[in-house]
Amino acid sequence: MIQKYIAIAGFSLFSFVASAQIVGLTSAKVNSFTASPIGKHYAELEPSYGSNISSSTWDGDGNLIDNQGPDETELGSGMCIRSAYALTDQLEVACMVPTTVDGANFSLKYFLGGDDKNGFGLITGIKVPMGNKTFSKDQRTLDEAMAFGLGTIYSRAFSETFSLDINLQYYDYLHSTIENHKSDLYLYADIGKYFADGQYQFLNGIGYATQSFEVENSNVFSWYPGFSIEVNPNLLFVMNLQWDLFGKNAPKTFGFGFAATMTIPKP
Numbered sequence: 001m002i003q004k005y006i007a008i009a010g011f012s013l014f015s016f017v018a019s020a021q022i023v024g025l026t027s028a029k030v031n032s033f034t035a036s037p038i039g040k041h042y043a044e045l046e047p048s049y050g051s052n053i054s055s056s057t058w059d060g061d062g063n064l065i066d067n068q069g070p071d072e073t074e075l076g077s078g079m080c081i082r083s084a085y086a087l088t089d090q091l092e093v094a095c096m097v098p099t100t101v102d103g104a105n106f107s108l109k110y111f112l113g114g115d116d117k118n119g120f121g122l123i124t125g126i127k128v129p130m131g132n133k134t135f136s137k138d139q140r141t142l143d144e145a146m147a148f149g150l151g152t153i154y155s156r157a158f159s160e161t162f163s164l165d166i167n168l169q170y171y172d173y174l175h176s177t178i179e180n181h182k183s184d185l186y187l188y189a190d191i192g193k194y195f196a197d198g199q200y201q202f203l204n205g206i207g208y209a210t211q212s213f214e215v216e217n218s219n220v221f222s223w224y225p226g227f228s229i230e231v232n233p234n235l236l237f238v239m240n241l242q243w244d245l246f247g248k249n250a251p252k253t254f255g256f257g258f259a260a261t262m263t264i265p266k267p
């Protein structure tokens with residue numbers, strides 16, 4: 001099976017689904033990680049850029065309502081730097097930090113095993129607040145609260161050029177927040193189809209995110225189309241979109257993401 005690795009595009013870090021989740025690990029598509037790590041003692045370095053826009057919000061009944069007032073349209077943009085390294089054939093570690101350096105995500109992936117067509121893995125991660133600021137320990141915002149996540153991976157190779165990755169993640173906040181945010185649940189499923197001898201790959205993904213609060217919960221279902229281009233064996237460009245399709249108590253966003261993945265082989 002043709003196996004190339006990319007990271008999730010950075011724009012999702014600035015949207016509804018990005019309060020806290022496991023990020024930074026190697027992937028072959030958009031949001032879902034692959035069960036197996038990169039080659040032993042190989043590393044990746046990746047800058048990514050993302051932007052999204054929102055002018056409407058779903059209410060508690062799932063009805064779409066236009067934003068009103070001075071914040072009629074909301075625009076969010078940012079950049080991140082990601083790095084991953086395979087300690088063994090089964091274990092990979094990763095870190096992702098925004099260029100604002102106001103937080104960091106540290107992640108780990110363990111390959112449970114599989115066969116030529118199926119693979120299984122476990123993932124875990126922690127979000128650590130950073131930056132230069134003063135805050136109250138009793139009145140933390142989401143950006144000021146630590147969070148810890150666990151998840152599972154299933155990968156399926158239907159052929160040499162066509163494959164599927166599915167990830168399920170649960171994230172829990174280690175501090176109470178002024179938003180009364182309790183926990184998050186994410187489900188991603190991505191398919192990829194290589195063509196032109198593996199130089200290009202069509203990507204198509206869906207994602208469901210639900211966030212638990214003390215009073216009302218939020219959820220959103222999104223579509224992530226995209227494609228990747230192999231510039232050379234050690235450089236990959238990835239571009240994809242985010243299109244929120246339906247939800248409750250959440251903004252409807254449209255976003256774009258770009259990532260440049262550089263592979264650093266073992267000396």
